[in-house]
Amino acid sequence: MEEWNETYEQWLEWMDQGAYLNLREDLNEENPANVAEFLEELPVEKKLFVFRLLSRDMAADAFSFLDNDTQEMLVTSISDNEVRNIVDNMFLDDTVDFLEEAPPELVGKVLRNTHPETRKLINQFLHYPENSAGSLMTVEFVHLNEAMTAGRAMELIRKIGLDKETIYTCYVLDRKNRLIGVVPLRTLLLADEKTRVGELMEEDVIRVTTLDDQEEAAAVFRKYSLMALPVVDGEERLVGIITIDDIVDVIDEETTEDMEKMAALLPSDDEYLKTPVTKLAKNRIVWLCVLMISGTLSSMIIGGYQSILDEAVQLATFIPVLTGTGGNAGSQASAMIIRGMALDEVRPRDSLRVLGKEIQVGLICGMLLGTLNMVKQTIFSPATNVMVDLTVSISMGAVVVVAKAMGCLLPIGAKVCKLDPAIMAGPLITTVVDAVALLIFFNIASSLVL
Template sequence: MQKLFNVLNKLMESGEYARLKDELNSEQPVNVAEYFEELTAEKQLFVFRLLTKDMAADVFSYMDSDTQEHIVHSITDREVRNIVDEMFLDDTVDFLEEAPANLVKKVLRNTDAETRKLINRFLNYPENSAGSLMTIEFVKLRSSMTVATAMKQIKQTGTDKETIYTCYVIDDQRKLIGVVPLRTLICASDDETIEELMQEDIVSVLTTDDQEEVANIFKKYNWMALPVTDTEGRLVGIITVDDIVDVIEQETTEDMEKMAALIPSDEEYLKTPVMILAKNRIVWLSLLMVSGTLSSMVIVRYSSLIETVVILSGFIPIITDTGGNAGSQASTMIIRGMALGEIQLKDVLKVVWKEIRVGVICGLALGLMNMLKMTLVNSDAGFWVNLSVSVSMALVVVLAKTIGCFLPILAKAFKLDPAMMAGPLITTVVDVIALIIYFTLAAIFVL
């Protein structure tokens, strides 16, 4: 990619603008959009005006929000109108959802009444819903059409559609009654009707369905597009796989941030102000700090035991760290399984029972290995201290696995994001339990 950027920069610096224009308009739009990030604000506007109308619209849809805002703010109303006319509606809506009010007004002012009405309708759909993701640029057919008529319509209108690989069959009330792949039409006889070819077993989503549910359907069926209907079954749009890829990335990033005890953010890291980054982190850090005082309270509670057998304090980290790691392993597996639809709420007993067995095996193995290690390395600690640490480790691993699998499912039952019950939170809970187990056993074995 850098090689391409170097070529484009060289053409610009040498004043070979005709060649630069040809290079830009023959390149992939996503690559040109990436090139814009390398340019100064003045050069961005200059390069943008070298693009053809079609190319400009495609490149604009791939730009980051800051570059989009700069371009719209700088170009004329006529140029704005050209971009909106050439862009797919869902890409226009995506931009407007992030744009400040003054730019939204400028864009809407330069669209025709029908487009403006559609944009406003899309903007009113709930955030992260199927309605906010869909596009209305798709192929609609009637069941009474012949293949020849359908193919003629596709040829006439296909260039303005986001996808033509799947065509959607509607009745007089615009209700979705079937789908027919383009491959089927190409291979069929001209006089066959759409009704004879269409598939009536349709999977669709409602405009109000959550985007994560939509993503799961795409993953399950491996489709390129999915129809979106209203509550009365009328076809109002489709969602294409390119939009779902963005959703999957967004949802994955959000889950990762929650698992790391961060408040999710849509901004790129390098473009996020330091104060925002700090604010997104300090909330959870404060909560974890407060909850961490429980561990301190446990240690204080057993301070007399620690004073009597000081060496016990040296093994606290290995107990708590092992428990935290075991709990995080379990929670990560369960959260992933729930995200992929492999684990449902009804499976809670199966999951807990499986993790208990896994915990017993891992706990026994780690306990025995730790006993052997301490006998060889920490023989001066004494047999009973070594036994206390090893048995504690085995029990903590079992409980950590159980807690790690149960808390995400519990969160799901209460309509919370299971990702919240991972990483630091699991570790904090397990630390408290691990210390109680450790000191209780030490009091029994050592004293």
């Protein structure tokens, strides 16, 4: 990081001094991701100038790392010929990623300046459902036929490999372009040159279809530790591959979305500092209203048991402790289950096993918390009615058990109903558990205190 800061300062110094030849030479030898970061930090009036210092290859590579705002600004400002150079040198999936977020006029400008075959592929990709495997894939992959020898395959890879996004895994197709096997580059390198690809390939190929959800593709990558994943159509024809860099982006997006839902926010793809205040408020107010309205249920329950509170005023002081403990216990369980479902470790069919496990955890935690509360009250609040202390301790144990059970069942229920389990976390489950905790508390109190 320190070395990068020194490089960044050096580039700024060269810009101030007008040493543009030095800047150009250094930029074109740098990692494209670092060049993109440097461009994003520059004032708007300097971005275009510095971008035009880049070589054709570096401009295309760095462009794919830029944020959407900078990409749109550059495409709007540069000439048609420069747009053509960028598109021709970018991998197809990076071009599609940009166009999916770009306004219509920029999409038109890019498509006008692409080769007809590339334009056809881009349009095909743009018509795949959003967040599907088809929308993620690239067509820059190496494909072989089974009759080819290992030596001939290596010659082909040397010839076309530079334009492919990955060459580490090669795909074997039949005459109808159906995927029949895969062969790692390492296998080809170590094999006898006269050995046929059909003898070297692995026929059991892990694949997804174009319409599979991107989360399913991410789960496959995670389960099998893949670097690339073939994508086939309904007739098992290979139409593209998904590479690990795209899946990392998907995992990042899905994690962010789940975090936002768990915090009772509407998901947003925008960066925080670039999001207008009005949009931030809009993303939050919906769930705040839902939680406020659902929170009135707790007020209604308290009002319905007002007579109990009138008889034992001390009970009211323990309501925040009980509801807080219940909410925390429920949130712990829901967080674990949501994570388990995200990693495909927990499935709806496991609901009874999960429920049994969480009830056992709840019993242990509930008994310990109830006992600790009784000891605390005895030592620090000896003036409190003993039956009130007993009521709170028993209620706390029961609330923890019920909260753990609800915390595991609600996310599983959401999954069964085709909803995102993440919505059953944090604020929402706390609100539900609060109401249940109050019902348990007042019913136990009516038996022990009154």
